[in-house]
Amino acid sequence: EVRLEAPLEAMDAQLSAKALAELIARIEEARAGQLSLYGLLALLEDVQPAADLLERAQKRRDEGLGVNGAQRAALDAEEMVGQATKEVKKMLADDLARALRVEGITSRERTRALGFIEAQLQAASKDTSQTAAARRDRLKEKRCELETCPTVAESTDVKRLEKVLSQRQAEFAGVAEIYEAWMVGKTKFKSNDQLQGTKRRYEELKKLVSEAQSTLEAALHRRRPIEDLNPEPGPGIGSGGAWSTVGSTRPK
Numbered sequence: 412e413v414r415l416e417a418p419l420e421a422m423d424a425q426l427s428a429k430a431l432a433e434l435i436a437r438i439e440e441a442r443a444g445q446l447s448l449y450g451l452l453a454l455l456e457d458v459q460p461a462a463d464l465l466e467r468a469q470k471r472r473d474e475g476l477g478v479n480g481a482q483r484a485a486l487d488a489e490e491m492v493g494q495a496t497k498e499v500k501k502m503l504a505d506d507l508a509r510a511l512r513v514e515g516i517t518s519r520e521r522t523r524a525l526g527f528i529e530a531q532l533q534a535a536s537k538d539t540s541q542t543a544a545a546r547r548d549r550l551k552e553k554r555c556e557l558e559t560c561p562t563v564a565e566s567t568d569v570k571r572l573e574k575v576l577s578q579r580q581a582e583f584a585g586v587a588e589i590y591e592a593w594m595v596g597k598t599k600f601k602s603n604d605q606l607q608g609t610k611r612r613y614e615e616l617k618k619l620v621s622e623a624q625s626t627l628e629a630a631l632h633r634r635r636p637i638e639d640l641n642p643e644p645g646p647g648i649g650s651g652g653a654w655s656t657v658g659s660t661r662p663k
Contacts, residue, residue: 428484434461435488437632438495441502448510448520450632451503452527458495461485465492511556514640515563519631528554566639569630576623583616 437454440446446454468482469489478486485492507524510516516524532550535543565573590613592598593606600606 428480431461431464431481431484431488431492434458435491438491438499441499445634446632447634448503448506448516449523450634451499451506452520452523453632455496455499455503455527458492458499461492462496465489507553511560514635516557516560517565518562519565521557521560521562525554525557528557566630566635568636569627572623572627572630576620576627579616579620579623583613583620586613586616 434454434457437446437450438458441451441454464481465485468478468485471478471482472486510520528550532547532554535547535550564570586609589598590609593600593609600609
């Protein structure tokens with residue numbers, strides 16, 4: 412039986428072979444240009460645990476020790492997982508530059524990108540080398556571009572899914588208020604049938620909210636359709652804003 416130190420075993424349990432396969436599929440989607448900036452930033456966050464898993468698996472392999480299922484899956488995809496962080500960062504840099512120049516950036520993408528840049532600046536702050544100083548200068552320049560750029564609206568599909576989620580959350584909030592008040596003894600139901608009906612509706616709506624959140628998140632990860640590349644202005648852009656003169660054809 413393969414045993415790991417408890418904290419590492421817990422981390423590896425979260426990265427099952429199935430989860431790793433899904434991550435690899437997302438990397439392939441990124442290579443094919445199918446992810447939005449938001450999706451690339453989310454992918455970059457998810458790649459690091461997989462890279463750490465691979466490092467642990469390589470160490471155990473090199474020491475002649477056994478590996479668990481997740482580690483074996485990481486070793487089977489060693490080349491892709493090993494290069495993933497560097498590769499996704501390169502794709503992110505290229506797509507961010509193009510978005511600022513041509514396609515535009517949504518408010519969500521700007522917020523997430525700024526968070527990423529701040530983290531990178533913090534990570535590089537203790538390095539006194541000239542290379543690190545030049546990198547910090549580039550990051551600060553990109554941060555300034557993001558802070559001052561206008562934003563474009565989300566895609567038609569994302570806006571539709573936002574409305575669906577908002578409706579689900581409003582329905583759930585009404586039922587949750589009553590059900591959760593009963594759970595802490597602040598209210599009573601007239602009958603067991605009423606209680607069971609409320610409980611079923613609570614669980615049903617809770618599931619629907621979760622599904623709506625997942626569907627919206629998946630849509631946010633996809634690159635905006637070509638018909639939405641020159642959408643209505645988002646917050647901060649009036650008619651005739653910075654993106655109004657951009658054509659609808661994707662850059663190749």
